[in-house]
Amino acid sequence: MARVVVNVMLKPEILDPQGxxxxxxxxxxxxxxVSDVRQGKQFVIDLEGDLDAARSAKLEELAGELxxxxxxxxxxxxxxx
Amino acid sequence: MARVVVNVMLKPEILDPQGxxxxxxxxxxxxxxVSDVRQGKQFVIDLEGDLDAARSAKLEELAGELxxxxxxxxxxxxxxx
Numbered sequence: 577m578a579r580v581v582v583n584v585m586l587k588p589e590i591l592d593p594q595g596x597x598x599x600x601x602x603x604x605x606x607x608x609x610v611s612d613v614r615q616g617k618q619f620v621i622d623l624e625g626d627l628d629a630a631r632s633a634k635l636e637e638l639a640g641e642l643x644x645x646x647x648x649x650x651x652x653x654x655x656x657x
Numbered sequence: 658m659a660r661v662v663v664n665v666m667l668k669p670e671i672l673d674p675q676g677x678x679x680x681x682x683x684x685x686x687x688x689x690x691v692s693d694v695r696q697g698k699q700f701v702i703d704l705e706g707d708l709d710a711a712r713s714a715k716l717e718e719l720a721g722e723l724x725x726x727x728x729x730x731x732x733x734x735x736x737x738x
Contacts, residue, residue, distance in 0.1 A: 577692070583699055598700060601723055607715050609705035611658070616699040618664055619679060624690035634688050642682055 578627040579656040580635060584644040585616035619643055627655060659708040660737040661716060665725040666697035700724055708736060 586592050592614050599613040623631070636653060644651040667673050673695050680694040704712070717734055725732040 585699070585701070595700075598724070602702070602716075602719055605719055605723060607712065607719055609712075610702060611705050612701075612703040614701045616701070618666070618697040618699045619676070620666070620693075620695045620697070621683070621691060622693040624692050631688065631690075635683075638683055638686055638688055642686060643679070 577625070578623045580621045580623065580627065581654045581656055582619040582621065582639045582643050582651055583616055583654075584619070584639075584649050584651045585614060587648055587650055590648045616649075617643075658706070659704045661702045661704065661708065662735045662737055663700040663702065663720045663724050663732055664697060664735075665700070665720075665730050665732045666695060668729055668731055671729050697730075698724075 586595075594615040595613040598615060599610050602610045602613070621635070627635075632655075639651050639653050640646055667676075675696040676694040679696060680691050683691045683694070702716070708716075713736075720732050720734050721727055
């Protein structure tokens, strides 16, 4: 069994209104000195069997097409175990 | 400067319809053997100055109250640098 974590974040040049709202709320609730907050998505994917090269390549492809929007988002893919 | 990443995930016993939809889509698009997908949120928080004990405690408190819903979600807090 393999576990893969895909993190999807807005590209740095794209404005993140959700992150901005969280930044404001953290400040109002007493956490000082928050300079930036970005909010993204996380997918934890469990796979049967081993993650061979073909499935790994397919997963990388789908992370860029299905799980993220390449126009405005970047993703990172990490094999956890 | 300190960077903290807070990951928020539905508790394991809570049904995750978004994750289930992604699981189905990955299968239809050619990734075989996906046994489970869970979808969560990720917050990347940049802080000015060092993360001392008081701010760290405040952040932990707010991660559990503002960033996540303790009734249905768990969170993990990681200091990146």
